[in-house]
Amino acid sequence: MAQHPSEMARPGLAPATAAADKPPRVSVVISVHNRALMLLDCLKGLAAQSLGRDAFEVVIVDNCSTEDLSPTFAQGRVLGLNLLVARTAQDQGPAPARNLGVQMARGAVIAFTDSDCRPTPHWLAHALPRFDDPAIAFVGGPVLPKPEQTFTLTSRATFVTQVEHPSFPTANLLMRRDVFLAHGGFDTTLSFSDPFGRAMECADTDLAWRILKAGHRHAFVPAAVMEHEVEDQSIWMWMIEPSRLFLLPALIRRHPELRAKLLTWNLFFYAPAASLYLVVPFAVVAAWTLPWLLVLLPLALLTRSAVRMRSLNPVVLVRQSLRVLAHLPRNMMVNAALLYGSMRFRCPVL
Numbered sequence: 194m195a196q197h198p199s200e201m202a203r204p205g206l207a208p209a210t211a212a213a214d215k216p217p218r219v220s221v222v223i224s225v226h227n228r229a230l231m232l233l234d235c236l237k238g239l240a241a242q243s244l245g246r247d248a249f250e251v252v253i254v255d256n257c258s259t260e261d262l263s264p265t266f267a268q269g270r271v272l273g274l275n276l277l278v279a280r281t282a283q284d285q286g287p288a289p290a291r292n293l294g295v296q297m298a299r300g301a302v303i304a305f306t307d308s309d310c311r312p313t314p315h316w317l318a319h320a321l322p323r324f325d326d327p328a329i330a331f332v333g334g335p336v337l338p339k340p341e342q343t344f345t346l347t348s349r350a351t352f353v354t355q356v357e358h359p360s361f362p363t364a365n366l367l368m369r370r371d372v373f374l375a376h377g378g379f380d381t382t383l384s385f386s387d388p389f390g391r392a393m394e395c396a397d398t399d400l401a402w403r404i405l406k407a408g409h410r411h412a413f414v415p416a417a418v419m420e421h422e423v424e425d426q427s428i429w430m431w432m433i434e435p436s437r438l439f440l441l442p443a444l445i446r447r448h449p450e451l452r453a454k455l456l457t458w459n460l461f462f463y464a465p466a467a468s469l470y471l472v473v474p475f476a477v478v479a480a481w482t483l484p485w486l487l488v489l490l491p492l493a494l495l496t497r498s499a500v501r502m503r504s505l506n507p508v509v510l511v512r513q514s515l516r517v518l519a520h521l522p523r524n525m526m527v528n529a530a531l532l533y534g535s536m537r538f539r540c541p542v543l
Contacts, residue, residue: 217275219249219317219367220298224290225308226256229265231422236265238311238420240272244318249304250275252294257284286384288396291363295373303370305363305397309422311339320367320417330409331368331401333361334417342423346519347431349424357413359454361401365419368404376403385440395440402448435527438462439534446540461543463527 221239225232232253239251251274255262269276277297281290287307295303302324306312316334323332336354344350352364379396405411426434441462445451457464502509528543535541 215247216299216301217248217250218300219244219302219304219321220294220300220370221249221251221304221306221317222291222294222298223251223253223306223308224256224287224294225253225258225262226284227258227260227262228308229260229262232262232308233265233268234311234422235306235308236269236272236274238313238316240269240274241314242312242317243315244321246273246275249317250277250298250300252277252297253279254290254294254297255280256287256290257281284392285381286392286394287363288379288381288384288394292378292381295370295378298370301370302367303373304367305365306419307364307421309424310336310364311420311422313418313420316365316417316419320414323412323414324367324369326410326412328410329369329412330372330404331361331366332412332414332417333357333367334365334414334419336362336364336419336421338423339420344423345425347426347428349426349431349434351434352421356415359451360395360398361411363397364421365417366397366401367417372404372409373400376400376407383440383443393437393440395444398444398451399447402450406448406450432522433526435523436530438527439530439537441531442534442538442540442542445542446538456542460541462531463524 223232223235236251239249242249251269253266253269253276255278257280266276266278279293279297281293291305302321304317304320320332320334323329335356336352338344338350338353352362354362354365378400379394380399381396383396383399384392384394401411441455445455452459456462499505499510504510531542535543
C-alpha cells in the first residue's frame with residue numbers, strides 16, 4: 194500500500210521505541226483530531242483491558258490537531274501503555290491517518306476505534322479469540338453510549354449499534370493486518386467535504402464489503418462492547434447532522450448489496466421520511482390553489498401520532514405531534530442529503 198504524502202510521520206513525533214522484540218498480537222489504531230480529554234478516557238479504557246499489556250500496543254495518529262496532545266500521550270505512557278505516535282502532514286480525514294497507523298503497527302490483528310470511544314475492560318479479550326478461526330477476516334462488536342452520559346433532544350445518537358450493522362463502523366472493528374493490506378487499506382478517495390465543509394468518509398464500510406465480496410468471513414461478538422461519547426450538539430449542528438447521508442448513494446453504487454440491507458423497498462433509507470415527498474408538494478399545491486385543505490395537515494399529524502403512540506390521550510398526542518414538528522427540519526435534511534448524493538453519485542436513494 195503506497196504511502197500518501199499526508200501519511201508521513203513528523204520527525205518530532207516519532208513512534209516510541211518498541212518495548213519488546215516479540216511483536217504484540219494486536220495493535221489498537223486510533224486517528225485523533227483534538228479531543229484531548231476524550232482521548233485520555235479512551236487510553237484509560239485501554240489501560241484497563243483484561244488482556245495482558247504485552248499482548249497489545251496502541252498506535253495513535255494525530256491528524257493535524259490544533260490542541261497540544263503531547264501531555265495526553267505522556268499520560269498514556271504513565272498508564273503503562275505501549276504507545277506509538279505519529280502526526281499527518283495534512284488533515285485529509287481519518288482514512289489516510291488510519292492507513293498510516295496500520296503501516297506503523299506490528300500486530301497481526303488491527304483493532305480500530307475512535308478517539309471519542311472507551312473500550313470496556315474485556316473488549317480485546319472477548320474479540321480476539323474469534324481470530325483463532327483462520328477464515329475470519331474481521332470482527333465487530335456493539336457500540337453503546339457511555340453509561341454515565343444521557344441523551345437530550347439534540348444529542349448525536351447515530352453511533353449506537355447494539356447488533357451487527359452492515360456499515361461495519363471503525364468505532365469497533367478488528368481486522369487481520371494481512372487482509373487489510375491485501376485489499377489496499379481504506380480507500381482515501383472516499384473522503385469528501387459535505388455541502389457544509391465538514392470532512393466525511395465511508396471508507397470503513399467500503400473496505401469491509403470489499404473483503405466480504407472477496408470470500409472472507411466476519412464475526413460479531415456481543416460481549417466486545419465499545420462505549421461512545423454522547424455528543425451534545427447545537428440546534429444547528431443537530432439539524433444538519435443527517436447531511437452525512439449524502440455518502441450513502443456512493444456506497445450503494447459501489448456495493449449494490451447494501452440496497453437490500455440499508456433501504457426499504459430498495460429505495461427509501463428512512464421510510465417515514467418518505468412521507469415528506471408527498472406532504473410537501475401537497476402543502477404547496479394546497480396553499481396555492483385550495484388553502485382550506487391545509488387544515489387536513491394537523492389532522493393527519495394527530496392521526497399519525499395516535500397510530501404511533503397507540504393512544505388517544507390528548508396530552509400524549511400533542512406531545513408526540515410537537516416532537517414530530519421539531520424533527521421536521523431534520524427529516525427534510527435527510528431527504529435533501531440523499532437527493533444531493535443521488536445526483537452527485539448517479540445512484541438513486543430517497
